Amino acid sequence: MEKLRIGIDMGGTHTAVALVKETEITDSVEFPTEISAGVKAYVAKLAENFRELLKRNGLSVSDLEGVGMGVPGSVNLETGMVEYANNLGFNDVPFKDMVSEALGTAVTLDNDANLAAYGEYVLAGSKAKSFFFVTLGTGIGAGIILNGEIYRGINFAEGEIGHMTIKYDGITCNCGRKGCFEAYASANALVKMACDAMKKHPESKLWKYKSIDAKAVFGAVDEEDPVMLSVVSEYTTLLSEGLLNLINLFQPEELVIGGGISARADLFLPETIEKVRQKVYSRTSLKNTEIRPALYKNDAGLIGAALTGAKDNRRK
Ligand SMILES: [Zn+2]
Incomplete structure (x- = not known):
């Protein structure tokens, strides 16, 4: 009997529902994540797509x-x-019960970064005893896999590295702190930096793009637009500062960069790694953290969700 599971990934902009056979996605559907009409309406839409x-x-x-x-x-x-x-503006929502009821089956919920980390760890066949997965998206999340298992904080709010301050008096974050890492190094932060730079530089090639998103920014970099090259270079400094904090604290064996923009890691990760290498506390050590882009991109979250989703809701 084939092992069929469903993995659901609720992203900041869209939600994907995938049918997973063993560790492969065989079919999937997608719909926009719209919470403005209420959580109930969102769950109904999810159930519709699931069915x-x-x-x-x-x-x-x-x-x-x-x-x-x-x-x-x-x-x-x-x-x-x-x-x-x-x-999402969620606070104390009994989401598991709501989704389980709407889908007509028990659903296991988890933090998306935890599941992406777990999916990538399994799919890549990693043997690392300490495996950190950092997602660059609307915000910045992280999943931590220690000795093959998802690390849990006492209240399940672990791995929120996006809310680690890198500028104590910086931009006010919606978590209540100032200067949070995600306000400077998420994919959204990169796009914001690009828009600000574009306004100051009418000659930037970014003006050619109809909608300004990370893809457009990287497109302008591909065209060697000096304005966007400098934006991405500044971005790598900001990203490296947060990663340095993480590495200095944990010295993980493997650190994987995921999220949508990791598809263009070739344009920002080598420079980030070089900046980390120069400043990391352990730079004279023989062993240092291996930093690499995610191999499974957006599939990791869906497969991680499917693999950990159990009928009886007990986690392995
Ligand atoms: Zn924050």
């Missing part, structure tokens, strides 16, 4: 080994509450 995916594959809920879902926030695994998701 559509099952229907077109000739499946019913009873054919599934498990359903897992990643959420961009802190998920209490004991109560199933999403206790805090600063980018």
Whole structure:
């Protein structure tokens, strides 16, 4: 009997629902993550997409080994509450019960970065005893895998490196602090920096793009636009500062950079790694953290969700 599972990844802009056979995605659907009409309406939309995916594959809920879902926030695994998701405006939402009821099957919830970390760790066949996965997206999240298992803080709010301050009097973050790492080094921060620079430089090639997103910024870099080259270079300094804090504290064996923009890691990661190498506390050590881009990009989150989603809701 084939092991079929469903993995759901609730992103800041869109939600993906994937049918996963063993460790491979065989089919998937996507819809925009819209919370403005209320959590209930979002969950109804999710259920609609979930049923559509099952229907077109000739499946019913009873054919599934498990359903897992990643959420961009802190998920209490004991109560199933999403206790805090600063980018969604979620506070104490009984999300697990709501989603399980709407989908007609038990759903295992977890923080999206934890699941992406777990998915990447399994898919890449990593043997690292300490494996850190950093996602650069709307914000910055991290999943930590120690000795093959997701590391949990006492309240399930671990790995929030996006809210580690890199400028104590910097930009006010929606978490309440100032100068948070994600305000400077998330994909959104990169786009904001690019927009600011573009306004000052009418000659920038970024003006040619209809919509300004990370893809456009990297497109302008591909065209060797000096304005965007300098923006990306500054971005690598900011990114390296946060990664340095992380490495100096944990000295992990492997540090993987994921999230949408990791698809263009070739344009920013080598310079970031060089800046880390120059400043890391352990620069004279024989061994240092291996930093690399994610191999499985957006699939890691979906597969991590599917693999940890168990019918009986007990985690392995
Ligand atoms: Zn913050």
